[in-house]
Amino acid sequence: TGGEDVITLGNSADLAPCVCMMDELEKHQEAWPFLFPVDCRRFPTYKKIIKKPMDFQTMRHKLRDNKYQSREEFANDLRLVCNNCETFNEDESAVGHAGHTIREFFEKRWRELCIN
Numbered sequence: 001t002g003g004e005d006v007i008t009l010g011n012s013a014d015l016a017p018c019v020c021m022m023d024e025l026e027k028h029q030e031a032w033p034f035l036f037p038v039d040c041r042r043f044p045t046y047k048k049i050i051k052k053p054m055d056f057q058t059m060r061h062k063l064r065d066n067k068y069q070s071r072e073e074f075a076n077d078l079r080l081v082c083n084n085c086e087t088f089n090e091d092e093s094a095v096g097h098a099g100h101t102i103r104e105f106f107e108k109r110w111r112e113l114c115i116n
């Protein structure tokens, strides 16, 4: 008969928290090392050391193109950005420090966006 028998399922595939997080990550003061793919002409060893490069522009394009099946897939790409950063950069370097800051920002804000 229509609407009255339709149940609304909590859709964990609702990617709204991802879009909100992407906006906040791109604006973050420490986002600069991660905004675009690492340029292999500037860092010739990067592609050899880092098997799965990831960056915020690529994540934004995957969101736009509906490439994420779940929030967790999105979260794991952000963690990949940070893990790659830790692999390639010293903790004390500007880029290394930015990676730790972005990871801490993400994990705290992600809980707020996905739980409450």
Ligand SMILES: Cc1ncccc1N[C@@H](C)c1cnc2ccsc2c1
Pocket (backbone or CB within 6 Å): 032, 033, 034, 035, 036, 037, 038, 039, 042, 043, 085, 088, 089, 095
């Ligand atoms: C995240 C990351 N990991 C490893 C290497 C580079 C980068 N970021 C690029 C943007 C980057 C980071 N720093 C500099 C400094 C001069 S050009 C440039 C480009």
